[in-house]
Amino acid sequence: xxxxQKVTRHFQEELEQLKARLLxxxxxAEERVRLSVKGLVERDHExxxxxxxxxQPINRLHIEIDNRCFTLLALRQPMAADLRTIVSAVKxxxxxxxxxxxxxxxxxxxxxxxxxxxxxxxxxIPRMAGIAQSMLRDALDAFVRRDIALAQQVLNEDDKLDSLxxxxxxxxxxxxxxxPATIEPALDLILVSRHLERIGDHATNVAEDVIFIVSARDVxxxxxxxxxx
Amino acid sequence: xxxxQKVTRHFQEELEQLKARLLxxxxxAEERVRLSVKGLVERDHExxxxxxxxxQPINRLHIEIDNRCFTLLALRQPMAADLRTIVSAVKxxxxxxxxxxxxxxxxxxxxxxxxxxxxxxxxxIPRMAGIAQSMLRDALDAFVRRDIALAQQVLNEDDKLDSLxxxxxxxxxxxxxxxPATIEPALDLILVSRHLERIGDHATNVAEDVIFIVSARDVxxxxxxxxxx
Numbered sequence: 292x293x294x295x296q297k298v299t300r301h302f303q304e305e306l307e308q309l310k311a312r313l314l315x316x317x318x319x320a321e322e323r324v325r326l327s328v329k330g331l332v333e334r335d336h337e338x339x340x341x342x343x344x345x346x347q348p349i350n351r352l353h354i355e356i357d358n359r360c361f362t363l364l365a366l367r368q369p370m371a372a373d374l375r376t377i378v379s380a381v382k383x384x385x386x387x388x389x390x391x392x393x394x395x396x397x398x399x400x401x402x403x404x405x406x407x408x409x410x411x412x413x414x415x416i417p418r419m420a421g422i423a424q425s426m427l428r429d430a431l432d433a434f435v436r437r438d439i440a441l442a443q444q445v446l447n448e449d450d451k452l453d454s455l456x457x458x459x460x461x462x463x464x465x466x467x468x469x470x471p472a473t474i475e476p477a478l479d480l481i482l483v484s485r486h487l488e489r490i491g492d493h494a495t496n497v498a499e500d501v502i503f504i505v506s507a508r509d510v511x512x513x514x515x516x517x518x519x520x
Numbered sequence: 521x522x523x524x525q526k527v528t529r530h531f532q533e534e535l536e537q538l539k540a541r542l543l544x545x546x547x548x549a550e551e552r553v554r555l556s557v558k559g560l561v562e563r564d565h566e567x568x569x570x571x572x573x574x575x576q577p578i579n580r581l582h583i584e585i586d587n588r589c590f591t592l593l594a595l596r597q598p599m600a601a602d603l604r605t606i607v608s609a610v611k612x613x614x615x616x617x618x619x620x621x622x623x624x625x626x627x628x629x630x631x632x633x634x635x636x637x638x639x640x641x642x643x644x645i646p647r648m649a650g651i652a653q654s655m656l657r658d659a660l661d662a663f664v665r666r667d668i669a670l671a672q673q674v675l676n677e678d679d680k681l682d683s684l685x686x687x688x689x690x691x692x693x694x695x696x697x698x699x700p701a702t703i704e705p706a707l708d709l710i711l712v713s714r715h716l717e718r719i720g721d722h723a724t725n726v727a728e729d730v731i732f733i734v735s736a737r738d739v740x741x742x743x744x745x746x747x748x749x
Contacts, residue, residue: 368597378593385725475693
């Protein structure tokens, strides 16, 4: 029994480490999104280039986290909520890697955008970026704390991103129709708004995973209660 | 021993069923991509609407496949290659559901596009769709047959999609610069080409999973060989 407790404690420690690594990965991905949009707004070539070449730390973490998940699944053979948590961690890991890729896509658009005259003062794009970043942060916090209310909040935020995206599209379309010289740079801004929308989609995926983990656990708890009564 | 063989055989049957369901899901997703692009090219409102409302079968399969995966993981506690196969199935299932969503996005763009005069005869977009569909089919075949060469072939196809996307973009940009009346519909064609590129990305994800499953197995075989020699 003492041995079993030690194994369980060790497993819980490994699970905590896994979550800490996912938070670290989320922090890196979020920071890269922030820098790519800062580079776009400030037309800062050096900053843009730093995002374009700086994806090794995320890629390394991606592999490390995947390995941790498979080791935990193979050696610990977890059940129920722990199983769902670890499989979700594999999926969340993929989502965060894609967010890192999208930061590169934003930086690529930023580099092209900086080679044209600016179309307009960028306000809504940084606003979208802010929302997408906090969705990502909240979704990961919800995962770590199994906080279903916070996860639900992330899902609700997605509408804000969607309406900002539509607003940006309409506004840029007006510019393009009035002045063909804005067509190319405006297209890049439209692409950036789509990339930010997809970052929000990844945060939404994470939030949905959290709800899946927690509500499936509740269902099992419920049937366990019936068995014991 | 006979009991253990029966359990193993039963597990293998369940694994085959899981693969069959994933193929079915892939077939549905691919068909929806085909129909959405057909609707776009033929400006067929009825066809477009059928894609917009027809995502229930995929969504049902998505949930069923997820349940199968978690049941297999929890009850069978598979090791090594089987473990990787099932966790990859969870990820592939997500990829296929997203492909279904992208078919809806294409149908939405098609509906808007059909409300304007056509910009041009669409040749490259059906070509992109054809490549994306066959990438998806090949990636799933590679998964089912653990065919690493076929998976590698899928990864190579991705370059074709990328260069078609760039070509489409340049051509449409020319139209937009020449005639502002084409700006709105051309934007929708650009979006469709991006959606098709992302479908290719999902096929690529599946192909990468196949390589991960098979090569991880090879690595383990390799160390087992060393242990036995």
